[in-house]
Amino acid sequence: MKNDKDKKQISRRDFLKVMGAAGAAAAGMTACGSGGGSSRQSANSEVPAGSMTYRDLTGDTVSLLGYGCMRWPMKPSADGKSETVDQERVNELVDYAIAHGVNYFDTSPLYCQGFSEEATGIALDRHPRDKYFIATKLSNQRLYGSGLRGKALEEASIGMYREPFERLRTDYIDYYLFHILGMGNGLEEMRGRVYDSGMADFLMKEREAGRIRKLGFSFHGDVRVFDYMLQESGIPWDFVQIQLNYSDWRHATGINVNAEYLYGELAKRRIPAVIMEPLLGGRLSKVHDHVVTKLKQREPDRSVASWAFRFAGSFPDVLTVLSGMTYMEHLQDNLRTYSPLQPLTQEEFAFLQETAELMAQYPTVPCNECQYCMPCPYGIDIPGVLLHYNKCVNEGNILASGRDTRYREARRAFLVGYDRSVPKLRQANHCIGCNQCVSHCPQSIDIPAELHRIDDYVESLKQETL
Template sequence: MEDNKMTYRPYPNSSLKTSLLGYGMMRLPAIGGGSPRDRADAEIDQDLVNKEVAYAIRHGVNYFDTAPVYCQGRCEQATREALRPFPRSEYHITSKLSNFDRKYWSREESVKMYQQSFVNLGVDYIDSYLLHGVGMGGFDEFMHRFVENGMIDYLVEERKAGRILNLGFSYHGDVRAFQWLIDHHDQYHWDFVQIEMNYVDWDYAHELNDFNQNASYLYGELEKHGIPVVVMEPCLGSRLANLPTFLEERLKKSDMTKSAASWAFRYVGSYPQVMVVLSGMTYMENLEENVGTFSPLVPLTQDEVEMLHGVAHDMIGLHTVPCNDCKYCMPCPFGVDIPGNFKYYNQAVNKGCLPKDKDDVHAATFLAGLDEAVAREAQADHCRQCKHCVPLCPQNIQIPERLAEMSQLIAKLRG
């Protein structure tokens, strides 16, 4: 292993500690650029994945997070190929019960999905296995997916048999599902829980969307029960890596050498109950920078934490769409690029150049940029209000309403 200065944290039920930086395999690179997460016809660039995973392992990363639904269903297989050259005892691999579709809610179909992950990954045990997206569709859906079909009990038995080393869940949305699982901790013994956590969601997740819970509450509950925390969305879907200029300048005043992303990673990594911080690293330059941030992680001072909380306070006043670009809402039945539209809108808000009407000085530039960023046939005005996307959004964004607002603005600008 090369000059490894990676920060490690204890990992349950294993003598092998886990790297604090975890490799999220949700955004693997595609041939020709981008990721299969973005384009259904995109092919995973396996050669590049192999190089990136090899670099990660050489620099101390040993936690790889997969799911059967990632990268158009090809994530687990690509991860298996990338990890093939390395001893199984030297890395932790995770997967999830991603039974979002109603056709997988039965015990039989859920068990098939679970067992297929072993085949896809080429392993005889999975280090960490999660109930995926608990609370996304509300409490009743959670009960159908995991409780009434007996899947939690089944997975607990699989853990006893050694086919799962650690059992946990990832949480989005309905707090009743989170609380039910925590209330049953004595019965099921959750080895870890994965939550959205960053310096904006710490105090403002609920203010941005009353369906979500502040990370401070979630972290506090897990800390109270001694449950290790795995962090997702440390950069809020890249929004904290691409701050508005006036906020980024505030960070630069504190330390010119640190990127906005590194501040976000150091924030979550500074909490002692955090076991792993996940990052979906599509490009080698992202991987290299993040490895540097965690090798070793330099915890924030209290003054730096307070500075970031101030940035968060000012950021929520910008009234952007709280889209993290996860693309769970895609594909749209009518071809709308939902996250693409929201991303462009948010960029205009962050830059202070969102036009109000066709006479606004920014109007022409906004429209021209929109046509470059999002194909005309995929823009907001093609939304047919079918609401197919609404239950799929982990942030509980009322997507058709927000697209309608954007469509009305565009119509006003085009005159």
């Protein structure tokens, strides 16, 4: 049920129970009465306006495509020593998204090295406040991790809560969340951050006062925390944010929980689900070449990513599906998928489960490029290293033996690509195993172990000892 690896095909009855109202919901909730159209469009077709699919599950009419503000485009800072948000490009993306029906924007004090809320607020403030919903989070996990407890944690957390109002240029937050509950020490950490700090009572009072309109939490990790928050927390949740995609539906890795269980528990309580990581940090748009061929044989005109977005959006109790769209082409592709949504058929759902089983055979590292592990105190580009490795896995350029007929080609592709994508001073060989990154990873990756494994592979390629 929870992390069960049962790979049986979903039955028609189970499918209809889970997906049943999705088609009707999508048709009935699409703007301008255009719910009956097809979203089967070429990746280069015109982006439709006025046909976004909406969900009305919280009393708000929310776009099925939500903007995740974790991955705003960055540019070098004025001193050339770091990066800052490229505000001009953010404004362009936000303007385009709103013009095409997107009205839910999700940020956090931690995103984009702490710059996301400010950048999001600047971009949104150029539009009428009633044209969009703002979601942000109480990201006090690092306050807890630094040793703050009780009253000290409460004061610091209240300070963290108050800061976004100015950065987001608003006097109320539409959707406010306790951030990534379930991480760290599980139940103990959750109780410290939520209850012992007094923040549960504080935020419920803020909701009563109208400074928070909807209260929820986002979940990663220990399923006991998820169950406690739904069954015993004493908090009437307006929504819950979970990781859901066709790979994690039944094949969640590490301490993550199968989305089939998470969504099912929310649906039976009629708690709307906000979906994060529908693409697994982009991994479901950068799948193995064999998987790409399989998807393209069925739908040549659809992007690989669109399959994942259709999967996440097809469930009727999903309020919105977040996507961290750094580039205009990502935004446009997702708009095509949800303008309007064409829900999955039973047969397509089964096909994606077969695809997930195929993908599970490839040894990629489950990095979602969330950047929570950054900055590394030793300057390592952790996501860059892991993503290059995954890219080579997907392209068939990770080999077990130097005797492989493709050895020379694969060796060159890995080493040349590694130096091009990750500067030498930021590569895996500089990891000393300090473990600072491990507790911040929502996918529970043993990052130092993976970096050392990748570095060993690199050295074997360089020395030709594979």
